[in-house]
Amino acid sequence: MSDAAAAPAPKSGPSMLVVILAALVAAGAAGAGVYFMTAKKDKGEEAAHAEEAKATTKTPALYAKLDPPFVANFEAKGAMRFLQVSVEVMTRDPLMLDTLKAHEPMIRNDLLMLFGNQKYEAINTSEGKERLRAEALETVRKIVTAEGGDGAKVEQLYFTSFVMQ
Structure with missing residues (x-):
């Protein structure tokens, strides 16, 4: 019974460490991608808003x-x-x-x-x-x-x- 009670512990060696590091790198890359994609859109939106503001602020008739x-x-x-x-x-x-x-x-x-x-x-x-x-x-x-x-x-x-x- 003592053999049955002592079940083998899961491996927490180098393979588990590699999986955790890969997940962190993937999450970081995804976050960086989202940041750069939204940053470009914001600059484009700012330019569009600036052009729209110029169009609406015409000199008076x-x-x-x-x-x-x-x-x-x-x-x-x-x-x-x-x-x-x-x-x-x-x-x-x-x-x-x-x-x-x-x-x-x-x-x-x-x-x-x-x-x-x-x-x-x-x-x-x-x-x-x-x-x-x-x-x-x-x-x-x-x-x-x-x-x-x-x-x-x-x-x-x-x-x-x-x-x-």
Whole structure:
């Protein structure tokens, strides 16, 4: 019985030590891998947030109102029609406001010609008004560019009043 009670003790020799060391090395490598993977993502996220912050902190929009409102007449189905349009131009460059003011007579002339050459049926729809707005914006950009300015800095043109009779 004494032989049965004295069961052999498990080996705790060099093989068990190797297994424990291998497990520690694997855990350390996994931890280092996770650290480096998340550290790169954080830097990428920081760069993305910085770009997003730059995009949201644009310079404020500046508007140049072309006064008085434009009044153009045109014929529609044998009757004389009138169009009255108030226009504002948007830019973010303060110097562009001076450029627009300096060339306002030329801008007004070309926009009056554009508005007077419209067909009632074409601008009676919202698509027609949007097309006319895009043409007016392009007209202003061309004038600014032709006069030595940067037409691309004229970002938008808005109709703040649009009346047809």
